[in-house]
Amino acid sequence: MKLSTKGRYAVMAMVDLARHAQAKPVSLSDIATRQEISLSYLEQLFARLRRAGLVKSVRGPGGGYRLARTSAETRVSEIILAVDEPITATRCTEMGATHDLWEELGNQIHQFLNSVSLADVLERKLKPRIAEAPPTPANSDSMAAAS
Secondary structure (H helix, E strand, O other): OOOOHHHHHHHHHHHHHHHHOOOOOEOHHHHHHHHOOOHHHHHHHHHHHHHOOOEEEEOOOOOEEEEOOOOOOOEHHHHHHHOOOOOOOOOOOOOOOOHHHHHHHHHHHHHHHHHOEHHHHHOOOHHHHHHOOOOOHHHHHHHHHHO
16 A cells, blocks of 8 residues: 555644644644644645545634544544545556455555544554454464464
């Protein structure tokens, strides 16, 4: 899967917004400074995030952005898709020998990102979820040999 800077930066910015938007709207310039992302790039991303209904803009002095929903209700997959990042591991349109493999990998990635909320990222609840994955055959062979 190829995830471009657009998707990564959008997720980073939304996590920053979720972390800092408790009492008042957060300005994009503050996010840009903290995350070391170009302000003009963030403006483009937040226009897409706003159109997708993930953020709300607040105008005027002290304005900025707020999450449109709670951080627990906002999925990482939604953020990536909102900035036009398809979550896919295939690059072919033909049905080749490995097409099904890459298509299913893309489905698994999408399922995982859809299961992760901004709150999960903020609360660092990803490690237990990843640790629950079954061991791979290579790992289980090496584990059996070690015991």
